Amino acid sequence: MNIDLTGRTALVTGSTEGIGFGIAQSLAKAGASVVINGRTREKVHAAVARVGAKARGAVADLGTVEGHDQLVAAVPDADIVVSNLGIFQPSDFFDTDDATWDRHWQVNVMAGVRLARTYLPIMEQAGWGRFLFLASESAFNIPVEMIHYGVSKTADVALARGLAKRMAGTGVTVNSVLPGPTLSEGVEAMLKSERAKTGKPIEEVAAAFVQEHRSSSIIRRAATVEEVANMVVYLASPLASATTGAALRVDGGVIDTLM
DSSP: OOOOOTTOEEEESSOSSHHHHHHHHHHHHTTOEEEEEESSHHHHHHHHHHHOTTEEEEEOOTTSHHHHHHHHHHOOOOSEEEEOOOOOOOOOGGGOOHHHHHHHHIIIIIHHHHHHHHHHHHHHHHTOEEEEEEOOGGGTSOOGGGHHHHHHHHHHHHHHHHHHHHTTTTTEEEEEEEEOSBOOHHHHHHTHHHHHHHOOOHHHHHHHHHHHHOTTOSSOSOBOHHHHHHHHHHHTSGGGTTOOSOEEEESTTOSOSOO
């Protein structure tokens, strides 16, 4: 299977590190011209330098309307949009205030809503496009330790499904990708104290976390960012032309369902 995205422009939000960076790097390797987005100029420039000549940067905080407008001014069109930007913050439901709920909603949901409202009509006019939402297995397995996060990811899956139907017959596909526990910088930071306490390699600490907190995992470890990126690159390609409105799992089997 040969995936060639030469001539395509791909915008990946929240892509200075973690899953987003892995996706941007993999899309560039497949030939796409990639736009890396982040909130700070320093991190964006560093990520662009790591990807190389196929990448350029766009500094904007997409958790705000102003940040969205700033991004669109810098990137007026794109063939592929990966709405990857997301935050998570463990917090018991009864301790989670309105500000935390609103921040997760603005970053995890509304940033993607605004991007879709802007770029989907451009893709429709071109007769081709790929729009992807990075959701999570937490969209279906709502984590009790961060219900607010799970709810926002369920919204992403529903949004992708609705938009896919809205774009029917246009040559534009819309899908969501559901990673499970993934060994990104964010997860490494979350497990930092446990790693320091045990002295074990981060992969072993992450595997222990998965087995304790996501016991339905079939691979019984955290995925790598590259494993998630592989799914995204396929969905972003012409080869995935018959896949739309789908929630594609890269969750290691955590979601216990036949679908």
